[in-house]
Amino acid sequence: MRIFPRISRPRIKQLSRKVRRLRRHLTVARGLFFVELLIAGGALLWLMSGGRAAFFDRLGKRADFVILLLLLPLFWLLHLAVKRYVAPWLDRYFSPARYDERRILFDLGQEARAAKNINQLYQLIVNQIAGALDTESVSIFVRDDATGHYVCRMISSKPGAEEVSDPGDRYERFLLEHDAFTVKRLRHLAIPLDIGPEDFDLWTRAFSTASPKTREARERERATLDQVQSRLLLQIMIKEQLVGILSLGPRRSRHPFSPADKEMLMAVAGQLAFVIENSKLVERMVAEERLRRELALAAEVQRRLLPDQPPTSPGLEMAGFCQPARGVGGDYYDFLSFENEQIGIAVADVAGKGISAALLMSTVQATLRSQAMAHNSRRQDESSLADLVSTMNILLCQSTGTANYVTFFYGQFDGRTQQLTYVNAGHNPPFLYRRQEGEPIKISNGNGQQELTSLTGQAGAAMAEIKEAQGDAVPAEFLGTDRCSKLTAGGMVIGMFKNSRYEQETVHMQHGDVLVAFTDGLSEALDTQGEEYGETRLEDLLADIAHLSANEIRNEIVEHVQVWCEGAPQHDDLTFIVFKVI
Numbered sequence: 001m002r003i004f005p006r007i008s009r010p011r012i013k014q015l016s017r018k019v020r021r022l023r024r025h026l027t028v029a030r031g032l033f034f035v036e037l038l039i040a041g042g043a044l045l046w047l048m049s050g051g052r053a054a055f056f057d058r059l060g061k062r063a064d065f066v067i068l069l070l071l072l073p074l075f076w077l078l079h080l081a082v083k084r085y086v087a088p089w090l091d092r093y094f095s096p097a098r099y100d101e102r103r104i105l106f107d108l109g110q111e112a113r114a115a116k117n118i119n120q121l122y123q124l125i126v127n128q129i130a131g132a133l134d135t136e137s138v139s140i141f142v143r144d145d146a147t148g149h150y151v152c153r154m155i156s157s158k159p160g161a162e163e164v165s166d167p168g169d170r171y172e173r174f175l176l177e178h179d180a181f182t183v184k185r186l187r188h189l190a191i192p193l194d195i196g197p198e199d200f201d202l203w204t205r206a207f208s209t210a211s212p213k214t215r216e217a218r219e220r221e222r223a224t225l226d227q228v229q230s231r232l233l234l235q236i237m238i239k240e241q242l243v244g245i246l247s248l249g250p251r252r253s254r255h256p257f258s259p260a261d262k263e264m265l266m267a268v269a270g271q272l273a274f275v276i277e278n279s280k281l282v283e284r285m286v287a288e289e290r291l292r293r294e295l296a297l298a299a300e301v302q303r304r305l306l307p308d309q310p311p312t313s314p315g316l317e318m319a320g321f322c323q324p325a326r327g328v329g330g331d332y333y334d335f336l337s338f339e340n341e342q343i344g345i346a347v348a349d350v351a352g353k354g355i356s357a358a359l360l361m362s363t364v365q366a367t368l369r370s371q372a373m374a375h376n377s378r379r380q381d382e383s384s385l386a387d388l389v390s391t392m393n394i395l396l397c398q399s400t401g402t403a404n405y406v407t408f409f410y411g412q413f414d415g416r417t418q419q420l421t422y423v424n425a426g427h428n429p430p431f432l433y434r435r436q437e438g439e440p441i442k443i444s445n446g447n448g449q450q451e452l453t454s455l456t457g458q459a460g461a462a463m464a465e466i467k468e469a470q471g472d473a474v475p476a477e478f479l480g481t482d483r484c485s486k487l488t489a490g491g492m493v494i495g496m497f498k499n500s501r502y503e504q505e506t507v508h509m510q511h512g513d514v515l516v517a518f519t520d521g522l523s524e525a526l527d528t529q530g531e532e533y534g535e536t537r538l539e540d541l542l543a544d545i546a547h548l549s550a551n552e553i554r555n556e557i558v559e560h561v562q563v564w565c566e567g568a569p570q571h572d573d574l575t576f577i578v579f580k581v582i
Contacts, residue, residue, distance in 0.1 A: 122154035137249030148178035317550035330357025331575035341415030396495035424490030430517035518576035
């Protein structure tokens with residue numbers, strides 16, 4: 001026999017719903033007001049009962065009414081004191097702080113527009129969240145694209161936050177590694193991750209049997225989470241990629257984060273994902289702008305390394321041109337003036353492009369100028385250009401470790417004897433154009449002078465074969481016409497093999513001769529169809545313009561190549577010099 005009626009489960013659910021509804025309506029302020037009414041009613045009941053009521057009656061008929069009127073202001077002052085001092089404290093203790101989710105999102109949008117830099121925006125975000133949820137600490141971790149680790153970029157209300165606010169600073173104690181346990185969990189979760197002290201102890205026990213390296217990594221992870229006081233971690237996702245982590249510390253009121261809190265925070269994290277992506281874009285733009293300024297400065301420095309204008313010398317005209325493909329490059333030309341009417345000319349092409357090639361180019365220039373001055377200070381019978389280039393090769397091998405190489409042409413013209421002595425170290429053979437047909441080209445091969453009469457086409461090739469059959473050296477190679485020859489004598493490129501050996505040759509030049517030394521950026525210049533300009537076109541052009549001045553020849557070559565390459569991007573540095581005997 002049942003004494004109490006059976007209560008069904010649906011009735012229990014209805015009762016619990018009513019209790020929850022009542023709790024939502026029963027705020028701290030309403031509860032305090034109800035307590036105040038009970039206290040006031042109890043005080044009045046106590047005053048108006050027993051011997052106290054008889055005492056008031058002896059004072060007069062309306063004494064109780066007068067006492068009530070006097071007590072009402074006292075009760076009102078007590079109510080104001082409770083509302084001002086007691087109610088906020090109880091409100092913080094019994095219920096979480098109230099906030100307007102829409103207002104928070106609106107303010108974040110406004111602050112994002114007003115922020116002057118990304119660190120200021122991060123600071124505004126963490127302060128906004130910390131104030132709304134009354135948390136002890138809010139942190140933002142952002143993924144570093146270089147390492148994949150998540151680096152703390154901002155912390156609210158924590159000593160040392162100023163140090164982390166600088167994006168250039170990276171502190172291990174504020175870092176979550178890309179393979180951290182919490183990071184892996186956040187990648188596979190669709191909801192925020194709650195963390196409590198018991199979780200840290202559980203992780204410690206779970207990884208107690210792992211390898212020392214893994215345990216050490218987990219200890220670093222726990223230390224980071226302890227330092228930022230993490231109790232809730234939220235994913236900052238964009239395109240299914242975890243680009244950042246939002247960490248919240250415990251609330252000062254010790255209330256847990258409600259589902260509504262987490263929903264609001266996920267909305268903030270969604271906005272923060274775009275903020276992070278935009279900040280990275282801005283940082284890349286700033287870095288690119290900084291790089292452009294540095295490249296512009298490097299290009300200006302490189303232009304100053306090239307000669308402003310060629311030296312003046314009786315009976316000579318010289319002109320040079322250099323146009324890097326990327327602002328700075330590895331091509332180099334130079335004119336050097338020495339005593340006794342000696343003029344040095346150099347053209348070099350460093351393997352590679354950009355800043356690294358430009359740095360090596362400056363090394364080549366400094367090495368050449370120092371060695372050329374030392375070479376010309378000695379007597380001619382004590383040194384040679386071949387020795388000079390060999391020394392340069394050794395010095396470059398020592399400074400670059402044979403990791404880079406340079407094609408190099410260097411010649412010295414003696415104005416007294418009209419002789420050009422040169423060494424070609426793996427460079428494109430310069431063109432020596434002879435203005436008058438039938439005039440002999442005098443060549444010194446070390447065994448005495450020989451005269452090789454310039455003939456046309458096949459006759460020139462036949463004459464070269466005859467000379468070779470007779471054992472006579474023919475260092476000037478005929479190109480199929482009677483006017484143009486290549487200067488090829490020398491050896492390997494410099495900077496690659498320390499023990500390379502070089503040869504030199506001397507060519508006798510005369511009135512009207514034109515020497516054009518160039519890099520492969522000229523002969524291999526491409527048109528829109530991918531066809532190279534080629535040495536044949538340069539030779540034909542030189543035959544048409546050899547009668548012009550050196551500056552005019554330079555301008556004609558530049559214009560001709562630009563017309564050829566019109567519409568096609570420049571893929572290599574374009575450099576050449578013009579050296580003419582007048």
